[in-house]
Amino acid sequence: MNDEFSFIRSLIAHRFVESERIEVDVGDDAAVVIPHSDRSLVMTCDTMVETVHFLRKTMSPADIGWKLLASNLSDLAAMGAVPTYALISVAVPPSWQAEEVEEIYHGIYDLAREWKVSLMGGDTVRIPEYLTLTLTLLGEVGRGEALLRSSAKPGDVVFVTGTVGDAAAGLHLLLHHPDQRFNYPALVQAHCRPNPQLHIGKWLVSTRFRPACDDISDGLAQEAWEIAEASQVCIVLDREKIPISEQLLQYAKAVGQDPFEWVWFGGEDYQLIGTVRKEYWAKLKETVKEKGFLLSMIGRVESGTPQVEVESEGIRMVLPKRGYNHFADR
Amino acid sequence: MNDEFSFIRSLIAHRFVESERIEVDVGDDAAVVIPHSDRSLVMTCDTMVETVHFLRKTMSPADIGWKLLASNLSDLAAMGAVPTYALISVAVPPSWQAEEVEEIYHGIYDLAREWKVSLMGGDTVRIPEYLTLTLTLLGEVGRGEALLRSSAKPGDVVFVTGTVGDAAAGLHLLLHHPDQRFNYPALVQAHCRPNPQLHIGKWLVSTRFRPACDDISDGLAQEAWEIAEASQVCIVLDREKIPISEQLLQYAKAVGQDPFEWVWFGGEDYQLIGTVRKEYWAKLKETVKEKGFLLSMIGRVESGTPQVEVESEGIRMVLPKRGYNHFADR
Structure with a gap:
């Protein structure tokens, strides 16, 4: 680790795990932890590059850190x-x-604390240009219990959490109408501080209903396509039932944009899309109210x-399989 | 994953682990594996940036991939x-x-196959300039058996594997005398295809001798310092006993360089430096011969x-705590 960034070592010292599970902490060649023996190990990794995935003018350093972990x-x-x-590189x-790099770590930490994620190392290096961040996240799930993209079955109900398109609308706002940021706080928050x-x-x-599940990182269209292809099924979405926030509708109207461009093809909402057997749907809906979740x-x-396919007023059309491209066309 | 790089998905499909340990393979939101319940989980992460850690003119794409994993x-x-x-980003x-990116993956694979490392995912993104690679590696070690930097004790013997300084000399050769590469194949190999x-x-x-141990990524001086500080001991190195390869000595002489600049401060040898109780040293040396390892x-x-400190002809001097800086001063 570069001496200039030695503050990172003290910053990542917070631990949100029982100390007896950590055999070797940050500071040696590698960290060593004791996994729960009855659970499976889950691993994923995401990279964010300045100008490709974020701009300094739309996100604070702390927002960038938050979003990387999110x-x-x-x-x-x-x-x-x-x-x-x-592990963070x-x-x-x-x-x-x-100091800005320190702010990024504070942003990561705000969210890490919320979900009890312990930072166990990483790398800090120089690059001539373009801040580049990679986070590898480990987790645990009960043996055989992981939710898969491939388990959708004909007859299933398709559901989504929260509202969709807000993050992309927020980015549009920050790029083109930054003076409006205080009028649409939910859109700005969806872009800068998404909640996984x-x-x-x-x-x-x-619930043990074994729903199919995918997170919406590249847009509702793209993720629905991923479930359809992984499960080899046709997914029919009802255009009128897609949950869209008031702020998104208002902002779209104010700036003369089609809200569905963001709804279908906007990314980084980090909501979940899934499918579940029809007979379980009623049971899911019951519990959802108690829990305070939004599920449509x-x-x-x-x-x-x-x-x-998208169905609207009796007409069905194939939804283009088009993903999210951060700054390509906005 | 970008469509252009979809070949990566097929490339990383080789698995070097019992298939019943893989619950969810690459292609879902995250991979899921079943860890060995009696072993601890080890994790580390390294990043390599074009122009900072490697140059196209000194390393082939496959070499870059190999070295990232190494x-x-x-x-x-x-x-x-x-x-x-x-996981690779x-x-x-x-x-x-x-095609060059594909070559990088082939380089990673050459070494992954040797050590049975399964590639379980990652990320592929765009960056305007400077190829940037991050690899997170997981592993296993017996509960409480990990070798630490902090376990050196007064009276211990300090040992090193292989020869040191070769990788830095190899880089010097590739930068300044590339026409000489076939005369010093061991130096070139040490730089381009190091063996962990x-x-x-x-x-x-x-052996259950619980030696202290560190790998030589930032130079012998830097790593010895890390053990000294982590263990709160003074390490005295005998200048005449440092194992230096014939090719390094010959090359240094040919180009009029001090070989010890590479020996102390050259990095990326990926040899091991360690310390062990004096009474165990003789036992270690016995086994070493049978195994065909080089340990000095x-x-x-x-x-x-x-x-x-370095001792030479009866004089002891403090060895500067100076790390390896790839292209800063050569």
């Missing part, structure tokens, strides 16, 4: 897993001050060509 | 651990062709100010 937590939420440990260009749906993922596992039925699963 | 394997070797799973600039000392690390654990006694541990 995107990984969201992957674990989609598996129904509980996060445990993270930061490639820092000369244009970023050490770990509680819902864990709860979906606990947005379509159904049919047999047929693996693809995603 | 540097992580070396961390596990220093813990006495056995590697299991890797690659940020690819437009100046790199998809996993067999020795595992064997050191098996290079000094001793004393009580006193935590630092590293």
Whole structure:
């Protein structure tokens, strides 16, 4: 670790795990922990590059750190897993001050504390340009209990958590109408400080209904396509049932944009899309109210060509399989 | 994953682990594996950035991939651990062709196969410039058996594996005298295709002598300092006993360089430096011959100010605590 960034060592010293599980902490060649013997190990990894995944002008350093961890937590939420440990690699260009890098770690820590993720190491290196961050997240899930993209079956109900499209609308706002940021706080928050749906993922596992599940990182269309292809089913979405926030509708109207461009193809909402047997749906809905979760039925699963269709006023059309491209076309 | 790099998905499909241990393979939101319940989980992470850690003119894409994994394997070797799973993140600039990225993965694979490391995911993203690679490596070690930097004790013998300084000399050669590469193949190989000392690390654990251990990624001086500080001891190295290869001596002479600049401050040798109780040293040496390992006694541990000293012809001097800086001063 570069001496200039030695503060990172003290910053990552907070531990949110029983100390007897940590055999060797940060500071040796590698960290050593004792896993729970009856649980499986879950692993994922996400990278964010300045100008490709974020801009300094739209996100604070702390927001960048928060989002880096949020995107990984969201992957674990989609598996129904509980996060445990993270390793973080930061490639820092000369244009970023050490204090700004410290802010990034504070942002990571704000969210790590919430979900009891212990930072167990990583790497800090120099790069001539473009701050680049990679986070590897480990977690645990009961043996054989992970939620899969491939378990959707014809007859299933399709559901989604929260509202979709807000993060992409928030980015549009920050890029084109930054003076409006205080009028649409939910959109800005969705872009800068997304909340991974770990509680819902864990709860979906606990129901034993074995729903199919995916997190919405690349847009509702893309993720629905992933479930359709992994499960070899046709997913039919009901356009009128997609949950859209008031702020998104208002902002879209104010700036003359089609809200569905963000709803279908906007990314980084980190909500969950899933499918579950029709007979379980009523039971899910009951518990959802008690828990205070927002869960909407947005379509159904049919047999047929693996693809995603949208139904609106009796007309069905194939939804393009188009993912999210952060700054390419906005 | 970017469509352009979809070949990565097929490339990383090779598995070197019993299939019943893999619950969810690459292709879902996260991978899920079943750990061995009686072993601890080891984790490390290293990043390599174009122009900071490697240059296209000195290393082939396959070499870069090999070295990325080698540097992580070396961390596990220093813990006495056995590697299991890797996650790889690659940020690819437009100046790199998809075929070159594929070559990088082939390089990773050449070494992954040797050590039975299964690639369980990662991320592939765009970056405007500077190919940036991050590899997170997981492994296993017996409960409480990991080798630590902090266990050196006064009276210990200091040992090192292999020869040191070769990788830095190899880099010097490739930068300044590339026409000489076929005359010093061992130096070029040390720089481009280093061999992590996993067999020795595992064997050191098996002896139950609990040696202190560190891998030489930032130079012999830096790593000896790390052990001295972590263990709060003074390490005295015997200059005449440091194992130096014939090719390094010849090359240094040919180009008029001080070989000890590379020996002390050259990095990326990925050999191991360690200390062990004096009474165990003789036993270690016996087994070493049978195993075909190269292990040299290079000094001793004393009580006193935590630092590293070099003894030569009766004179002791403090060895500067200076690490390896890839291209800064060569």
